Amino acid sequence: MGLRGQRAVTLSSGQAIRFLATLIGGSSVAFPAQWVRGIVMPAATGPDGFVTWAGMDYERTDLSARLKVISKGPSPDTRLILYGNEERSRSFEVDKVLGLLDVERALIHPLPPQFRGKERERLLGVFVDTSFIALIANPFWVLELPLRSQALEMFAVRFVEGMPEESASRLHLPVVALDEPVSMSMSHVSSSS
C-alpha cells in the first residue's frame, strides 16, 4: 500500500515545498508534508477521540468546521491525516487525499490582498495545479500553535534539476490504509510502492 500520487508542479532548480493535497468540502487544501505523520482510515479513531499511531496520540480537530467549510461527509475516500511536529500533534478528517506534490517556491502565491479577514491566518497562500487551485493551510494554525510570519519558508527545501530522487528521498511519509492509488494527471516525479 502506498501513496502513489506523487508528482511535481513545474520543478526546475530552486526551492520547492512538498505538500499533501487533499479535498475538504469543495476546496483543495494543501498541507506542508513534512509534518504529515500518517494517513489512516476514520475507523482508526479510538473511543476517546484520539488516534494512536506508532506510540503517539493524535487529538482530533475538526478542520472543516474551523475552516468554515462544509465537509462532504463520510465516504470511502474519507481519510484522517495525522499531523504533528515536535511540539504538538493533531488528527483531522479530509474528504479525499489527492496526493503529494512538489511545488516550486516561485509558483506559490500569497493570498491576494483582497482577502482581508481571518482567512489570512488560516491560509498561507495558493498554487495552481493543472486541475485545481490549492489553498495552503497554515500548519501552525492547523496544530493550534502560535502563528509565525514566513511560516512557509521553514518547509522549503533545495531542489536540483534532474535529481528528483533527492527530493523523493528527503521525506519518508508513513502511509497506511490508503487502498487505492491516487489518480494524477501530471507526470510523476517518482512513485512509492
Place this chain on the structure above:
Amino acid sequence: MLRSQLHRRSQGTGAGATHARHQNMVVFSVAGKRLAARTEEIGGVLPWPGATPVPSETPHVTSLVRHEDSCLPVFDLAAKFSRTVREEESLCLIVKHVDGPLAICIDAQVPSLHVVPRSEVQYQSGLDPDIAGSCVAGDEQLPLINLATLGVASPRPA
C-alpha cells in the same frame, strides 16, 4: 504659425476638450442588474473559468479563478446585490483594482461601450461606498460602480 500647425493645435485642443466633456463607460449586467463602470477600471473580459471556493470571512470575496499562470480573487457582485448569478452562463470581468487584479462574474451578455457626456454623470456619495453615483448610458439611468475600490470600504470582519 503655419495654418497646418494651427489646425493641428486646434484639433488637439478640441480632442482634449471632447475628452474632458465625456466619460467612457462600460455597461454590463450581474444577475440581471445593469451597471455602469469607468472604462479605465476594466482590464478585460474573458469566458468564466469557474471558481474555486475559499473559506473566507471577507465580505463577498469568497473564491478564486484561474488566470494565466496564477489566480485572481473573485468579488461576488451578485451577492452584494442579493442576487445569484448562473456561473455556467457567465463572463469574467477583470477589474483593475487598487489591491491588484480582481475578477467579477457577470452575465453572458457582452458588455457594451458608451461615451457618456459628463453632464449625464452624477457623482454622489451615498450609503454604499462602492456606488459612485449614476449615469445615463444608452437611454438608461444606471448605477455607476467604483470597480477599482470595490470592497475596500467594507467593514472588516471582527
